[in-house]
Amino acid sequence: MNKTIMLKWLQEGSISIPTALLTHYKTLKLTEQELVLLLHINSFLEKGNEFPTPTELASYMTMDARQCHEMLSQLIKRGFISIMDGNNENGIRFEQYSLEPLWNKLIDLYLFINKQEKAKEAEKAETDLYSCFEIEFGRPLSPFEIETLGMWMDDDQHNPTIIKAALREAVISGKINFRYIDRILFEWKKSGIQTIQQAKNHGKKFRQNQQSTIGKGAESSVDSTVKSVPFYNWLDQ
Incomplete structure (x- = not known):
């Protein structure tokens, strides 16, 4: 007897709903009763009853058919719901009921939240970028320098991480000024460099070439006893 009951319970099946609906139904301005009603409609649809009556829906809820009709x-x-016409x-x-409007609202909300999160990340990256420059320059940036940073991001579409990499390259070369950094960014963009690793590899390769050139020059000079430390002189490019 117990096995038969359990089998019947399993045969009733289950419903699948997006976790985002449970997470964001409040943001969609749905009450708990409205959410449960929508879940019941979804359950009826999955079981093949595409147009359950208010009485059928109310039998599973703590409201009567009239209240259920008003909520629908x-x-x-x-x-949140639409009624579609069809022919068998x-x-x-x-x-039949359709929950497509509900899913569309949920998708729009999810995309909006994702856009907001990306905007916050971009804002944080921009703030960190200004802080990095002020730390390396050892002073607050001038209005012109702030405007230049904005132009690199907005007009030239340089990623803040790439701008930070160019700043580091300028620090290594001992030429911490905006003209030098701008030249680095120009060369990187021309070379198709878009990631930190590409920037590192590009700078490393150039320094190796510089080291080789300086080494040959030192060998050809009898009076040369000390080799200069090579740096990436972007302004000479």
Whole structure:
């Protein structure tokens, strides 16, 4: 007997809903009762009942058929449910609920939240970038320098991480000025450099070439006893 009951329970199946609906239903301005009603409609749809009556829905909720009907009307008016017309294989016209408006609202909300998060990340990266420059320069940036940083990001579309890499390159070369950094960014963009690793590899390769050139020059000079420390002189490019 118990096994039969358990088998019946398993055969009733389960419903699958996006976790985002449970997480953001409050943001969508849905009440707990409205959420449960939508879940019941989804359950009926999955079981093949595409147009459950208010009485059928109310039998699973703590409200009567009249309250259920009013809530359904409000959800339709607010664009969470739609009623679609169709014809079956016998040509008989029928109506059915659709939760597509609900899923569209949820997708729009998810995309909006994702956009906001990216905007916050970009704002944080920009703030960190200004701080990095002020630390390396040892002073607050001038209005012109702040404007230049903004132009690198907005007009030239340089990623803040790439700008930081160019700043580090300028520090290594002992030429911490905006003209020098601008030249580095120009050369990197021309060379198609878009990642930190590409920037590191490019700088390393150039220094190796510089080291080789300086080494040959030192060998050809009898009076040369000390080799200069090579640096990436972007302004000479």
